[in-house]
Amino acid sequence: MSPIGLAVIGAGYWGPNLVRTAIATPELQLERLCDLDEQRAQAVLGRYTTVKATTSYEQVLNDPAVSAVAIATPAATHFDLVRAALEAGKHVLVEKPLTSSVSEAVKLADLAEQSGLVLMCDHTYCYTPAVRRIRELIRGGEIGEVQYVDSVRINLGLVQPDVDVLWDLAPHDLSILDFVLPEDVTPVAVAAHTVDPIGNGRACIGYVSVWLSTGALAHMHVNWLSPTKIRTTLFGGSRRTIVWDDMNPSARLMLHDRGVDRVPGSALAPDDRRQALISYRVGDIQVPALPEREALMSVLAEFASAIAERRPALTDARAGIRVLELLEAATRSAEDGGSRVPVKLEAGE
Amino acid sequence: MSPIGLAVIGAGYWGPNLVRTAIATPELQLERLCDLDEQRAQAVLGRYTTVKATTSYEQVLNDPAVSAVAIATPAATHFDLVRAALEAGKHVLVEKPLTSSVSEAVKLADLAEQSGLVLMCDHTYCYTPAVRRIRELIRGGEIGEVQYVDSVRINLGLVQPDVDVLWDLAPHDLSILDFVLPEDVTPVAVAAHTVDPIGNGRACIGYVSVWLSTGALAHMHVNWLSPTKIRTTLFGGSRRTIVWDDMNPSARLMLHDRGVDRVPGSALAPDDRRQALISYRVGDIQVPALPEREALMSVLAEFASAIAERRPALTDARAGIRVLELLEAATRSAEDGGSRVPVKLEAGE
C-alpha cells in the first residue's frame, strides 16, 4: 500500500515534533508543512529537506497528494481549520483540545462521521507505553475497583497567551482518565479551584476534582509556577495501587500490593468494633518492564491505521468531546468559586 | 532551678514518645505515666524504670509533685481532661487537635489565661528544624510574597476509629500554615472534598483548599490509602520557592531561585502583547544545612520554658483554635459537597 499523503499545519511548539515523527513513519508521506510564517516553517524543515513549506492552507487542501492533515495551531483556530479540512475530504489529526467548546466539537464529530473521515485527537499520553499498561491493568481487573485517582502535573510552564492552566494541562489528565477507566465508570460531577497569583489575567494554578459514578474521586493538580517538575499519578484500587511517576524512567510504573481492606460483613459492626475489622496488606511492589517507544510514533501509526482500516481512531472525536465536557464544567466551577457542577457524558468506547 | 514535675497521660500511639523524650529533657522530671490500662503503661515504661505507672487521673492531679501534664489520649477526651488539669492548677501540653470543637477550645483557652497556666498544643511539625527555617525564610521576606502553598501528606495510614482523615492529618498542615505565614496573611475561606472509598464510615481521602487574604491559595491533600509515602510541601513565592520534601533527609529543603515574573506595568498591556511581558527566572537551588534535632525534644523544651518564663507557648491555645476553625470549616464544606465556606480568624501571633 502506498503511504498516505500528509500535511502538518503549524510550525510552532508541537508542529516540529509532528514533522520529525511523520518523517520517520513509513505509512505516511509528508508532503507539506504549512504555517503563516514561511520562514519559521522553512527553519523547522531545515536546509536538507525535500518537503515543501507553504503559507497557504487552501493550497494544502487543494493538493490531491494530501489525504490527511495534522493540525498543531492555537486552540481557537481548530474549529475552522478542522471543518475546512473535513469539507475538503481530508482525514484530520488535531492537537488537544479538539476545539474551544463542546458544541463546536460535536459539529466536527458529526461532520467527520457523515463524511466517513477519520477525526482523531492527539491525546499523546494515551499512546505512551505507561498509560497503555495502566489501561490494561485497570480494565483487566488487576487493581480491583478504582477507589481514587490523584494526579500532579506541575512544573515551570510556559504561561500561555490564549488558554489558562486548566485548558493547557488538564486535557492530559482528563484524556488519560477517559482512556484508562473501565467503560462503565463515568464522571458525574466536577469542581475546580484556580488562582492567578502573578496577575497574568488567567489561572496559573488549578485543582480539579472529578467525581465518578462509582463514588470514587479523581483529583488533578496542574500548575505553571512550580520550580520542580512533578508528573505523578496514583490509581488506587481495591486490590492494588498503581503509582505512575513519569519522571522516573527506571521505574515509571510501580504496582503496589499494599492497601487497606475492610473485612466483609463489617458494615454493620457497631462503631467501636470498626477498627478491628480493617486489615492492612503490605505486599511486594512490581515494576513492570515497559517497551521503549515514543508516544507520538504510536499516535501517527494509529492515525495511519485508522485511515487505512476506515475505522474510528482509538482517541476519536468522541473522546475529545468527553474531555471538553469536563473542561467546560471545570471552568464553570472555577468561575463560580468552586461549586460542584454535574456532568452527563455519553458512554465512552 | 529544679525540674518541673510532669505526668504523661495516655500510653497509646504517641504517649511512649512523650515518655521517651521527657526522660531525656533535663528541665522536666517525669513523675508518672497514666493510662486506663495499667499493663500497657507499665510496658511502655519497661522493667528498669523508677517512673510510676498509674490508672488514676485523679491521683495524678492531686499529686503536688506534678506541675504539668502532657495529654496524648483520643481527641474526644481532651476537653474534659484538659479542663480538669487546668482546674487542678496544672500546666498542659495536649496533642492535636486541641479539642473536638472551636467552642470547647475557646473555653479552655479562656480558663488557662484566667488561671495563668500554660496551655500548649503539641503542633510537633512546627518544631522541626525544617519548618522553623521555612518560617524564617517566609517571614524574613526571602521568598517574596507567598503565591501558593501545596501540601501532600499521604501514606498507608492507620484508619482511625474516632476521626476522619481531615481531623487526623490536616491539623499538621494547617498548624504549619498558621505557623509560617506572615501575621497579616490570614485564611478567608475553606473548601474540602472528601471520599470514603472503602466504606469505612469516615473519609479516608481529603482535599482542602484554603484561600488567603492576599488572594493566594493553599491546598492540601491528605490520604490514608496511598501505598507510597509522600510528605512534600511547596511554598511558592514571588521571589523564590521552597520545596520541603520531608522524606529526603539529604535535602529536606530546597530553595529554588526559579519562577515566572510579570514585567511591571504590563497589567494594562493588550492581550496579544501579554506573553512578551512574562519573564522566566531559572537560577540556582540552595539546600540549606539544617540542625539535627528531634522536634519533640524542642516541643518539651518550649513547654518547660513557657512554664518557667510564665508566657504563652509558641503554639498556644489560640493557635490550636485557629486550626480548629479551619477544620470545622473544612468539615462543613465536605458535608455540603465542597462549597466555599468563609472563615474569620482572630489575628495570629
Add this chain to the structure above:
Amino acid sequence: MSPIGLAVIGAGYWGPNLVRTAIATPELQLERLCDLDEQRAQAVLGRYTTVKATTSYEQVLNDPAVSAVAIATPAATHFDLVRAALEAGKHVLVEKPLTSSVSEAVKLADLAEQSGLVLMCDHTYCYTPAVRRIRELIRGGEIGEVQYVDSVRINLGLVQPDVDVLWDLAPHDLSILDFVLPEDVTPVAVAAHTVDPIGNGRACIGYVSVWLSTGALAHMHVNWLSPTKIRTTLFGGSRRTIVWDDMNPSARLMLHDRGVDRVPGSALAPDDRRQALISYRVGDIQVPALPEREALMSVLAEFASAIAERRPALTDARAGIRVLELLEAATRSAEDGGSRVPVKLEAGE
C-alpha cells in the same frame, strides 16, 4: 526460663544502642553498664533507671548475676576484655572487628569452644531484614550464580583515632559477603588501594577487590570524606541481580530480571559471530516487602538463643576470623601498593 543476666561494656558510640536494645529484650536482664568514665555510663542510663553503672570490669566479671557481656570498646582492647570474660565463664558478644589480628581471634575462638561458651560477633548488618533476604535469595538460587558484588559505603564519617577506613567500614561489607555467599564460594585473593588525602596519618578512602573461587569479583568502596551518603550494594547474578539501596526505605531491595546472557554453545564461536550470541533480558523488577525489625534487636535475640540452646551464634568467632583474614590481606595489599594478596580461608558455615 529466667532471663540471662547481661552487662554492657563501653558507653561510647555503640554502647548506648546495646543498652537501649537490651532493655527491650525480654530474654535478657540488663544488670550493669561498665565504662571507665562513670559519669558517661550514668548519663547513658539516665535519671530513671534501676540499672547500675560501674567502672570496674573485674566487679562485672565477678558478679554471678551476669552470665554474658556485650563489649563495645575500642578494637585494641577486645582481646584482653574478651579473654578475661571467657575465663570468667561469661558468654560474649563483641563489636566488629573481633580483635586486631587473626592470631588473637583464633586464640579467643579456641578458648570459647573449649569452655563451651558463646562468642558472637556483632555483625549487625547480617541481622537486617534486607541482608537476611539477600542471603535467602542467593543461597536459594534465585539469582543464579553470583557474577559480581559491588558495594559502596561512603559518607562524611567520623575520622577514627585508632583504625583506618578499611578497619572501620569494610568489616560491614566483608561480613555481609561472608554471610550471604553460598558456602562453596570463597575468597581467594584480595587487593586494596587506599589514600589519606587529608594527611590524617591513616587512610580515609579505600577500594578493596576480593576475588572469589568462582572467578567472580567483589569490590568495595569505603570512604569517610564523602558529603553524600551512599549505601548501595549490587549482587549480580546469572539469572537476576539484587540492588540493595539501604538509603531508600521504600525500596531497599530491588530484584531485577535484567541481564546479559551468553547463548549456550557460543564459547567456540569464531570472534566475528560472538556478538550475535549474546542475548539481553529486560524483565520486571520486584521490590519484596521486608519486615520492619531493628537489626540490633535480632542480634541480641540471636545471642540469647545461642546461649539458651548452647550452640554457636549465626555470626560466631569463625565468621569474625574470616573477616579478619580479609582485612589483614587488604592491609598488606594497601601497604604494598595494591598488589594481589592470596587468602585461604577455612570453609564457612
Add this chain to the structure above:
Amino acid sequence: MSPIGLAVIGAGYWGPNLVRTAIATPELQLERLCDLDEQRAQAVLGRYTTVKATTSYEQVLNDPAVSAVAIATPAATHFDLVRAALEAGKHVLVEKPLTSSVSEAVKLADLAEQSGLVLMCDHTYCYTPAVRRIRELIRGGEIGEVQYVDSVRINLGLVQPDVDVLWDLAPHDLSILDFVLPEDVTPVAVAAHTVDPIGNGRACIGYVSVWLSTGALAHMHVNWLSPTKIRTTLFGGSRRTIVWDDMNPSARLMLHDRGVDRVPGSALAPDDRRQALISYRVGDIQVPALPEREALMSVLAEFASAIAERRPALTDARAGIRVLELLEAATRSAEDGGSRVPVKLEAGE
C-alpha cells in the same frame, strides 16, 4: 563565511547522531554520509533528504566540497581512515578512542600538526554543561585541592564485539578527568582489575585506579552488566565537593560545603590527640543552574570554530593520546593481575 563542507563516516551507533547534529549546525554543510552499507546510510538519512549517501570513502576524500570528516567507525579502523583523511587535506573529528594504540595516535597527531589540520577527538562528555562547569569550579579553585575522584558508570550495556568494557566506557571518565583537572595535576600510575563473568572473552566489569601527582586517587567503576544505570562522579576537594549525578536532570551538580578538615599544625600532634584536631564542616549545598545544550552541538561548534580559527580543538589529538596512555596502562595492569603501572604523560593543555 560560507559553511564548512562535512562528511560523516559511519552510519552505525553514533553516526546518526552526528548526522542529526550536523544538520542543525549552521557553520557546517553536510555533504555526504558514507558507510559500507549503503542501505543503512540511506535509512539514516531518511526519505526526505538532499544529503547524499555513499559507500566510497575515496570519493568522499576526493570531493573538494568536503573540507572535514567526522569519523564514527569501529576503533580498529580509525588509524587508516584518519590518516587517509589528513593526507587528503581534510580536518578530522574522530570518535573515542582516537586509535587502538598510543603509537598510532602519535603518528596521527604529528601528521595533523605538520599539515596544519584540525584533528579533534569527540570526547563528548567534555562538552556537556555539567563537565564544563566542573572544570571551571576545579580550575577556578572553588573546591580547593582535589583530594579524590570517584566515578561510577554502569548500566546494562551493549557487550561490544571488538573492545572490552575498559576501552568502551573508561575513555569517558579518563577524558573528563584529563579535561577538568588543573594542568599541574597529572596521573603518575594506574591499576585495573577486570572480570569477564559471562565468559564473553573480554572484560565486562572493570575498576581503574589512577594515582595523581598530588597524592590524590581517582577511581572508576565501569560495568556492562548492571541492571541499574548509574552515572555518578564525586570530585572531593579540600574546600568543597562536587557530586555530579548525570541521571538527575533536576540537580545534575551539587556543590557540597561539607567535609573534614585537619586543623593546621596538627601534623606534629601525638597520636592520641589527633582526633581532637579534626574538624567537620556541614554547610549548605548549592545546585547551580546549567544551560540546556546538547553536548554534541557544542562538539560540532568547537570543531567548526577550530577549523575557522586555525587552532587546535579543545580536545585535540594530544588529549586523545593522554587518554590512550592511561587505557594502555590499565590494560597492562589488568593483564598482570592488577599491579600498579607507572605512567608519564606530557603536560596537558
